[in-house]
Amino acid sequence: MxxxxxxxxxxxxxxxxxxxxxxxPESLAVNFLExxxxxLAMGFGLGAYxxxxxxxxYLVFVATGxxxxxxxxxxxxxxxxxxxxQMYYEKAYDAVITTPLNVEDVVVGExxxxxxxxxxxxxxxxxxxxxxxxxxSPLALLIPALFMVSGLMFSVIAMTFTAVNPSIDYFxxxxxxxxxxMFMFSGVFFPLDALPAWVSTAAWLTPLSHVVSxxxxxxxxxxxxxxxxxxxxxxxxxxxxFPLPVVLMRRRLVK
Amino acid sequence: MVALVASPSRAVTMRSSVVRASGLxxxxxxxxxxxxxxxEVRPGxxxxxxxxxxxxxxxxxxxxxxxLPPTAGDLQVLGMDVRTRARQIKARLGVVTQDxxxxxxxxxxxxxxxxxxxxxxxxxxxxxxxxDLLEFVALADRADSKVEQLSGGMRRRLMVARALVSQPDLxxxxxxxxxxxxxxxxxxxxxxxxxxxxxxxxxxTTHYMEEAAALCDRIVIMDQARVVAEGAPADLVxxxxxxxxxxxxxxxxxxxxxxxxxxxxxxxxxxxDLLLLYTADGEALLHRIREQGLVVEAxxxxxxxxxxxxxxxxGRTLRD
Ligand SMILES: Nc1ncnc2c1ncn2[C@@H]1O[C@H](COP(=O)(O)OP(=O)(O)OP(=O)(O)O)[C@@H](O)[C@H]1O
Ligand SMILES: [Mg+2]
Numbered sequence: 363m364x365x366x367x368x369x370x371x372x373x374x375x376x377x378x379x380x381x382x383x384x385x386x387p388e389s390l391a392v393n394f395l396e397x398x399x400x401x402l403a404m405g406f407g408l409g410a411y412x413x414x415x416x417x418x419x420y421l422v423f424v425a426t427g428x429x430x431x432x433x434x435x436x437x438x439x440x441x442x443x444x445x446x447x448q449m450y451y452e453k454a455y456d457a458v459i460t461t462p463l464n465v466e467d468v469v470v471g472e473x474x475x476x477x478x479x480x481x482x483x484x485x486x487x488x489x490x491x492x493x494x495x496x497x498x499s500p501l502a503l504l505i506p507a508l509f510m511v512s513g514l515m516f517s518v519i520a521m522t523f524t525a526v527n528p529s530i531d532y533f534x535x536x537x538x539x540x541x542x543x544m545f546m547f548s549g550v551f552f553p554l555d556a557l558p559a560w561v562s563t564a565a566w567l568t569p570l571s572h573v574v575s576x577x578x579x580x581x582x583x584x585x586x587x588x589x590x591x592x593x594x595x596x597x598x599x600x601x602x603x604f605p606l607p608v609v610l611m612r613r614r615l616v617k
Numbered sequence: 618m619v620a621l622v623a624s625p626s627r628a629v630t631m632r633s634s635v636v637r638a639s640g641l642x643x644x645x646x647x648x649x650x651x652x653x654x655x656x657e658v659r660p661g662x663x664x665x666x667x668x669x670x671x672x673x674x675x676x677x678x679x680x681x682x683x684x685l686p687p688t689a690g691d692l693q694v695l696g697m698d699v700r701t702r703a704r705q706i707k708a709r710l711g712v713v714t715q716d717x718x719x720x721x722x723x724x725x726x727x728x729x730x731x732x733x734x735x736x737x738x739x740x741x742x743x744x745x746x747x748x749d750l751l752e753f754v755a756l757a758d759r760a761d762s763k764v765e766q767l768s769g770g771m772r773r774r775l776m777v778a779r780a781l782v783s784q785p786d787l788x789x790x791x792x793x794x795x796x797x798x799x800x801x802x803x804x805x806x807x808x809x810x811x812x813x814x815x816x817x818x819x820x821x822t823t824h825y826m827e828e829a830a831a832l833c834d835r836i837v838i839m840d841q842a843r844v845v846a847e848g849a850p851a852d853l854v855x856x857x858x859x860x861x862x863x864x865x866x867x868x869x870x871x872x873x874x875x876x877x878x879x880x881x882x883x884x885x886x887x888x889x890d891l892l893l894l895y896t897a898d899g900e901a902l903l904h905r906i907r908e909q910g911l912v913v914e915a916x917x918x919x920x921x922x923x924x925x926x927x928x929x930x931x932g933r934t935l936r937d
Contacts, residue, residue, distance in 0.1 A: 367704075369737075377731050381722045457718035459684050461735035461783075462708040617645055617685065 366466035366608065373463060374471025375478070382479075393432075393486040400428055401494060404551075416553055418582075422498075425491040426578040427550035433484025433509040434516050434570055438541060440476040441520035442533050448472075450530070455615060469525075469611045473517040480513025481506050488581075499583025508580065511593070512573040515600040518607060519569065525610035544570045549578075572596055633696060635660050635787055635818045636681060640690035643676045650676040652842035653690060663809070663819040665829045667923075668839035669931050674822040675715050677839075678791045681820065682712045695787060708736065711785030713776045713793050715822075719764045725775060726751060726760040729782050736783040743782070750778040755804065770801045777805060781812075788812065790821040794828060806831055826923040836923075840931040850923050858925040859883045861899035865892040865906075867914025877909050878902055886928055893928070895921065 382389070401421065409420040416423070448454040455468050463471075485506045491497065523536050547554075547561070548570035554562040565571045572592035579585045636658040643651040651673040658664040666674045679685035681694055683703035692699045694706045720728050726747050733743035751757040754774040759767065767775065773796055780788060793809075794802045802825075809832055813819060823829055829836050830850045838846040838853075846853055863882075868874060871892050875885060878894060881902045886893040896902050899918040906916065 370735075373735050373737075376734060377720075380727070380731060381720075452721060453716060453718040454720060456684075456714065456716070457720070457732075458735060460682055460707065460710070460712040460714065461732065462704050462737075463735055464704065 366464070366470045368470075370463040370467030371470035371474055374458060374468050375474045377458075378471070378475040379478070390486065393483055394490055397425075397428065397432065397487045397490040401425055401491065404428070421494070422496045422582075423553075423578075424551060425494065425496040426581040427548075427574050429484055429487050429491060429505065429581070430509075430512070430570065430573040430577045431545055431548075431550055432487035433480045433512060434541075434545075434573065436483030437476040437480035437513040437516035438520050440479045441472060441517045442524055442536060443530070445472050445476075445521060445524050446527065446530055446533070449524070449611075449615075459615070465612045465615050466608050469521060469608050473514065473521055473607065476517030476520065477510055477513030480516065481509045484509040484513075497581050499581065501580040501583050501585060505577050505580050508573070508576055508593075511596050511600070512569070515569055515596050515603075518600055518603045521607035522603060522610060525607050525614055544568045547571075549574045569596065569599065634658060634693075635695060636664075636820065637693045638677075638690065641677070641680065641687055641692050642689040643673070643680060643685065644688045649842050651680070651687075654837075654839070654842075654844045656837055656844065656847065658818060658820060661813070661816050661818055662834040663813055663821065663832050665833035665836035666820070666822040666839060667824075667826070667829055667836055667927060668822075672839040672931075673842045674839055675791055678715075678789055678820070678822060682710055682789050683707050708783070709786045711780035711783060711788045713773075713780045713788075713790045715791040715795075717772050717776055719772060719775060719779070721764045723764070724760070725756060725762050725764065725767065728764065728775060729779055732779050733782040738782070746782050746784075750781055753781070753808065754778040770797045773797055774801065774805065777808070785817065788817055788819045788821075790819065792822055792824065794823065794825065802828070826927060830923050838927060838930055845930045846926065853926050854921050854923060857929055858895040858921040859897050860921055861896050862919055862921045862925055863894040863896060863899050863902050864917040864919065865894065865913045865915070866890060868892055869912050874906065874911055874913075877911060878905060881905060884929070886925070886932060888928070888932070893925065895925065895929075 404421070404424045406421070408424075412420045414420065455465070458468050459465055488497070488502065488505055492502070520536070527533065547565050548568050549565065554565045554571065557565070572595045576589050576592040579589050634657045636656070638657070639655040640653045641651055641655065642653050654673075654677070656664075666677060668674050676685060680687050680692055680699060683694070683699050683706050686700065695709055697706050699706060720731065723731060729747035729750055730740070730743045733746055734740070738746070748757070748760070751760050754777060756771060756774060756778065759771065764772065764775070773793065777790070777793055780790070790809075794805050797805060806828070809819060819832075821832065833850060835847070835849050836853070837844045846857065848856070865874065867890065871887060874892065875882070881898065882894040882896050884895040886895075894902060903916055903918060906913065
């Protein structure tokens, strides 16, 4: 693996941020709308049938979980569809690698940008649900920092898939076989400990379950020692996978 | 203009060659794209690569601008090895790729500004150079347009402008004028000559022989991954086809003509309906054909050009 330069990665991050700035108002408005729709459907719709989960009102339980999925989708869309379009159709990477930046810088810059969007999306979602009164602890202020970590993790995973993805149509598989099941079985909608042991073990292997567990604990002020392991899990997985998209993207772009 | 280009003194300080390739080779799996070519580009010159489709020009350019690692051989650019100093080399290059790679999410002006940032220019300087360069390629009035609103030729000019934001010591231009109308091509030639006067070394590929003849001090002709000729355009014409060409159309018996003209022709090229005779004395040759009463539909005498050299050296498929 050739080394990336942090400055080079920052330059590409800056390009993405520059482009994003333009659609920021619209994008933010949509970001505000989405959680509201979720809360109406889940909280008031479903919540009318389910009163409490583990002593929490259903609305509170589900809202503190959805915050993490919003963050996950922010990073995932950026590093799947957006990155693929930039790389394959727009030839943006081909242009950038004729400058002092190399492929590694571009990939790392894209991952950092994915993490940034993750923080933006997750935080906006958090602010909206806070307005519904589901946040109960000032520890919630640490959630954006958590999303930087989880955003890096989801970006690295998505970018790895993008680097080997033969065509844009295959992202359907990424979402159908990875993102959606994870969305359903990571403790967002129901607690994992209510499931058969093997299911909760399997769920523990999914990245999202750790984000949900930690973000919910921060929002509710119920952090315990075991949450430490969620953070460790994310850091270890992110660090271990990090070289993968970088190496694979070089292999793809440099013949 | 002064602000747009490297200081002339830079070229002077680079005494050794700007690019030196020896035994340069590129293979894509089983495909041999570049087969052990050697050449040298000198400071301040314009060096051209000609050759039919698939000859290996773009592969060679990509190795020079450090996005394609050579399979074998040695390649030094600006005195540095492409395998180990890519970043430092690219910081001093300006590149126009064969395919346009403009950022469609950005306006014309922003394309230049953001690109300048990759070279670490401060925003203010980046914006100043962007405006100067838009002026330079006559796109100032389109500064705020979206890239997709530009015509093909305008995009190409924007690519050239973008290659100049870093004030490069070496410009690598892969078919810079493909798709340009005659006016835009003339404009681009003029700009490239202007840059050359300030000491910027240029390497370009082209399918237009007039372009190579008009711009290049020296050229190489590539065919099937190898260099088949090298030299100044005028020298190549003299060496390979002589001074004049007689074009004969609508022949009844090409063989008979060749027999008749004998040693008055230094060589010939048969292209479907057309027979080209290379000669030092076209008048004498035409005279002999008329004298012998041979039937031709049309006979033209003209000066030999680079195109004749090109056809002679790379016209294999047409000849067979
Ligand atoms: N990425 C690649 N993978 C496999 N083969 C390639 C690749 N790029 C180029 N080639 C092959 O290498 C050879 C040289 O291609 P190259 O693009 O260098 O030619 P060129 O002289 O620039 O042609 P043109 O005038 O059409 O632009 C061709 O046979 C081409 O098919
Ligand atoms: Mg080419």
